[in-house]
Amino acid sequence: MTTLQTWLDDAKKFARTALAEAILGTEDDLGPPAPTAAQQRLVETVGLHQLLPYDQYDETTGLYYNTDSVGFVLAVAPQTGADSQLAANLLGLYDSVPAGCGVQWMLLADPIVEETLNAYVDLREQHANTGRVPLFYLEQAKRRITSVRSKLGKPLFPGQNYTITEKRLMLSIVRKGSFDDVKLREEFQNLREVVIATLRAASLASRTAEPNDLIRFLWPILNPESFFGNGADILEQTYSDDRPIRDQLTAFGHHARVRAKQLLFGVPPEEPGEDDERVAVRSFGVQKYPEHKELWEMNNIIGSLFNDVHQYPCPYLITCGVMIVDQTAMETRAAIRGARATQNAGSKIAQMQPELALQNRDWKAVNMQLQMGGSMCEMYHTLTLFAPPKQMGRCVAAAEGIWRSERFSKLFPMLTQQLTTFLAAMPMMLTSDLRDDLKKFRLITTKTTVNATDMAPVLGEWGGTDGRASLLFFGRRGTPTLVDPYASSTNYNGFVDGTSGAGKSVLMNDIISAYRSVGGIIRICDVGYSYEKQIDMAGGQYIDFKPGSGIVINAFSTAGLDAENGIDSEVKFIRPIIARMVSPNAPIEPFEGALLDIAVRQVWNDYGQEGSPTRVRAALMALKDQNELPERVAYELAVRLEPFCEGGVYGRYVNGKTNVRLDNEVVGLELEHLNSDPQLRTVILLGFTNQVTNEMYRFDRSRPKLFLTDEGWQIVGDDQETADFMEEGYRRARKYEGSFFFATQGIDDAGMNKATQAAFGNSAWKYHLMQSKDTINKISSGEVMNLSPGLKRMLLSLAPVPGRYSEFVLVDPNGGTHLLRHIPDEFTLAMATTKGPAFEFMERLRAGGMSTEDAIRAFIESKRN
Template identity: 25%
Template sequence: MEFISVREEYAEGIIPREVRASQLSPVIAYDEEKEYFFNNDGTIGVGFMCRPLPGADQGLQDRINNMLNQAFPNDTIISFLLFLSPEIEASLGSMEQLRENFHHPLLSEIVKNRVSFLNHHTREPMISRGRKGYFNNGVIHDQKLVITLKIPIKDRLPGKKELEELFTAAEKLESSLNNIGFAPRKLDADLLKRTMTTLLNWGERSSWRLGEETWDETSPINEQIFDYDTDVEVKKTHLRMGDTYAKILSAKRLPKTMFFGDAIGYVGDLSGQGQSIKENYAICCNVYYPNAQKQKKNLDRKRTLTVNQAFGPLLKIVPVLGEKKESFDTLEKSMSAGNRPLRMNYSVMIFAPTLKRVEAAATAFQDIWAESKFTMMQDKFIQMPMLINSLPFGADHKAVVELNRYKTLTSEHATVLLPLFGEWKGTGTPHVGLVSRNGQFMSLSLHDSETNKNGVIAAESGSGKSFFANEFLTAYMSEGAHVWVIDAGRSYEKLCDTLEGSYVQFGESSTICLNPFDIVVDYEEDEDALVSQVMAMASPKGNLEEFQIAETRRLMANIWRHKGNAMLVDDIAEACLAHPDQRVKDVGSQLYVFTKDGSYGKYFHGRNNMQFTNQFTVLELDELQGRKHLRQIVLLQLIYQIQQAVYHGDRNVKKIVFIDEAWDLLKEGDTSVFMEHAYRKFRKYQGSVLIATQSINDLYENPVGRSIAENSAFMFLLGQTSETVESVRRSGRLTLSEGGFSLLKTVHTVAGVYSEIFIRSKTGVGVGRLIVGPFQKLLYSTDPNDVGQIDRYRAMGLSVTDAIYAVMRDRGELASKVDEEAIELADSHTRLLRSNRPRDSAPQTGPRLVPLTLPEEPEATAEASAAKPVSTPTTATAEEEVTP
């Protein structure tokens, strides 16, 4: 029988006592066959682990209201727990598992270091020093929504009828959760145990961190949720569980009005411009279902009394009667519309490793929630009961009355208040690991798409594009992917050198030959691409007539039939010059510069000798800056050449082509047919194309840009100006909601701290921050001081990895702890930066709906109905009668 040490504070001092762990949770057993939990408080229940909703709309509001308004048995309690959990082990495990079959001395170390960085910052806040001071990005978490349902039973064991009632209620709830989009996963004993141990054990060596998840069937579940080294100390205003402090707050007063969807603000400020809680916390709403008819009669009786008092002389003595009458009117109106009366509490659990930090977080919580008209109060003297009632299956029927924390409202009002929303978690596969503005771990992968695996990066200068590209490419290479970068600015020379890749340049002394016909495998399949390339040779601006193109196509096909892979540009030029029509002769003349006698001929005459044997190849066009036409043709041929490499390569190895500064060359002439062909080939053979440009407007200025945008399942937007965003919004080129455009305008970069990326994908939309540790900062840095220090250690014989760690050691960046003074300094700088930044209206996740008016203290709620405001009680508790 498991006991834990509980120390409670009394007037005469702290008196320790041994308490059975079972007193802190009622869950005793789990029936694996029938999938329900048996509790020692006279209840049975079921639960679901759900995915928080990343957005809202009116249809969603109706579905949630319908879910709450169902005919659940009397005295049912449904609990909604939104937990910003430190448990991201599954995601980090997937991150490592993706790379388990590939090893590289540096790339594997990058992944190991990245996983360590992310895991460390589930415990310690991410404190970074930028040009303007320190910045606190808070801790990394995973938002988990746990929904449990429990019903009372009369005897010690549940009867057949009671089980049928539970299963019927559970089926209704699960069906509704699926229809709404929560993707519910039914709680079993293992999942419940892991959830509970994560909530209650916060040490670095906690059992859940060590992978101990299995439920022991031989002992009660509630005796397995505390680790042996976790003791509990109960104080007047807080709890201590092991080395972690917890504080519980409750809503004394709820806002008078709220929009449906505003509850997404529970996880933090989506705009990135306001304050947010930097610690782990959980929001719990327990919804109690009283007998609807009795409750309605009781409310009618109290309303009648209150109305009579509100219109008499008593109103002058007790002015709160007026507000109380309004609250009863709000409830009456909502119930008349068919909404079920409920009772609900709203509480928050905050966790931090020190008392100072938990106190600071609680104060911040009260201040931030006050902006939304919540009055959050500390639960003095009842911290332990409030903790117990906030845990899964912990809500007690007796607590509805005894704790005095429940408010009366209807399903319509509860719909708006419930903690059902969260930030977008990313695409699903953690090839790249980002962090949301409020600390949610975000996964990102081009391969989480059922259409194509392509993407576009649009980034203004200085917004962190190169840093993001470095992270993206190394993340894929660490799994074994082959990557080709086509650049015209030497941005990837250092990374290529560090990874010992192939760095190919096209200077005057270059002996590279890119004869496209030498590597053709299927001429018919590649004909469009080859003809487009020859047409671009003849006319870089695409000023050829349809007749010229058609005749050249015919001549090329004829030459191929006779010469096959021995075909040259010279053969095409000669055939065109021999054509009787002057227009075709002109094409032959215009091809001269690419023949063996022309100034560009050496790059295309002879056997193709470009070989892609390295995992990472950078094709640098910077030395062709003065020869724009040649640079364009080289770019097209390189894309075609990579196509062939993808075709011949291992289908199980991912391939990525990244075109950075060279993108401008694709805008010249009519290359859209060529690019469409390229994208088809890459998609067919599981390749990915990433195109980078400065402005998103660039994509829509010509046919090739539009073709690229249409064939890209992903869009990564960094730091776009408001003018650019407005331009694409007005033109209708970019499909986003108004809230999406508002969100896009807030995307920014803080140098040395993070780069923000607005991600639009088929699976969702959101903003992720690329926050890296000192190892990756040094790896990707082009700062001469950083490069010099690394090179100094490499000259001593150290590997790149060891050299970076040596520099980190010299700078004192290998420390694992963050002191409170640094946190305070970072928070003060963060507040200063935000106070100086112009703040747009907070972006909405869905349509901005008309606010729902809530009942005040009696039962305050908040919501938004699409067409009309709805009221709810807000001041005096509807359960209390005001008497003279």
């Protein structure tokens, strides 16, 4: 009896197990589901890399010969926006791809930005090693880079999802077949050239991705620990043609575990209580697509430009797979299903089944797109997130919010199929075999190529300019942005504006550092000691124009140094200075300007560098009218010039030989003490500008040169003479590879007078920091600049966070607008401080004999304690 009962119990247990496995996909109520367990056994048996098809690369053809397929991969530069023309050109790509091919777009948000960071540091190291540039600038760059590296793969700031990542875009096309199929090889070679040309027409620059490019792309995906390390190991991975490519994609000792909800990479804890340092990788499919989507909207799938909450707090990979199908069969099917949907929507039962009307509408939309030149295809999207296990919940919530805001109403978690979904996100995986698997999982769905075009993840964020890694900024979606002010075909000048507290001084300090760190010649006209600390640490000369300082700046004594400049050019510089002396607050009349021109020319011809305002006054007094009588207007000008002549209240500052020496490569002139005397301040600024411009010829033209005028709106006036002076100075600066930077309190200052208009109009680069709402309302009229709705929205959205970053809109020489963040290190922030307890703290230490650098470090340390 006992034996029979045992047999019956065993039979019942077997039946329950078989039934559970058949229906629920699990062998028991506990443990991993059967599909997950099977995938784990597969990974343990052969290794994750053996599940990848990548075998060999043919340098001659540029094709990859995989296990059972042939394909190619292109590295594509993401666009920063899209219009209807780009979408139309991109749509043509699918028309050129034969049936049976799998097209995949893969956009990786890669936190390993070593190439960018190294370029920034290497540029400074190269010049520091020559001994011509203080090591301070190299150390400053290293501090900044260390700060970024310390948060690799994680949000940069507490309480924000903001993460630094490079957006890398790949395109692969593959078809099942063998490498010994000559016809297939030739077809794919031709297809690659057609695709590259199509991408070029769509303004998507591309090149063939060789094995080193493929390894660089896939290594951190398959070894996600790299995302959260120092990133240096990725630069050491190089292709060897004596082994299959798949054997070069994972580290030795690679360990992966398959779970129902995610994959886990890394070695699990060996002891209870030990920290779990593995990386979780979770993949999602799209369950419901938007009813309508435009390509330009896909820019927000990498994070919102205007909503800081909708950012990814981790690395991610977005893949769009498109299977090209037989068009004749699919169009016939579409026509049949469309007719059936129309019939069902008109039936009586449709009143009880509203979804029939929706199906009818969808099939009408499909047939309309087919009539407009589209074709049928099969499409899927996957999103793969990489994060520490404890942080994955936060990352999933953020990602779901981003996709939901873009009307992808539900991300499907792909339970028990994480490995398959993960592999489906890789290049050259979409063969007919994978398509069949995805069809079973209901991940792939029938769409049109118009849908595939409009939902392609081909939009990224501006990555900066070509040229030197001079300035390092970051986009709002975390993309590192290197800017070279010399990457301009017009001029190298800049106009910087921003209200108080917007971060203007910190940004300008960084711009000065960018020029000086590469051996640049720096000249600064400061109002408020914003740059005094940097000038001191750079070993520069800081000239504080105080009463009784004995400073003389005479435009005549510094003119005529450059043989390339004739008398007309010299007069263009000297006459505006004399004009401001005789008329500090109002433009001079044309006839007055003509008389000044005659007098200045006469003095220059007679005395050259020995000329002075006193001698100009004498020349004016000697001018005769048509009756050979003293010219009355000239006499009036001479009288008005009296304060700047010998014996006048300002005469000692502008007569005689200029004694401001510009021998040092870094010179700053501080005009804070002239705020109460704007008449003299303007004349001194113009004279200093004249001197700086005249001495540019002395330096090698290959060396960068920067002349910065801070708070320039206070100094220049509304007269054509000063405007001409500015334009002539800017013209000379370009001839000698020089840059003029002009800083003001707001964009509306650009329209304040003719001189600021000249500065604004002659600046290829415009840095617009946070503006007051009154300023934006003023410029909305269009008098100062063309304020488009998009630019206005950008300006209104600027929101600096003190102690973390400032924000600004950069307008490049081509008119492109880029919303960027300036994220300095704490040393740079302290260096630019000019007010409050922080400034007083450092000044006390400096007054006690401490060096500027040590005083800044002491202040930083005091904040930590």
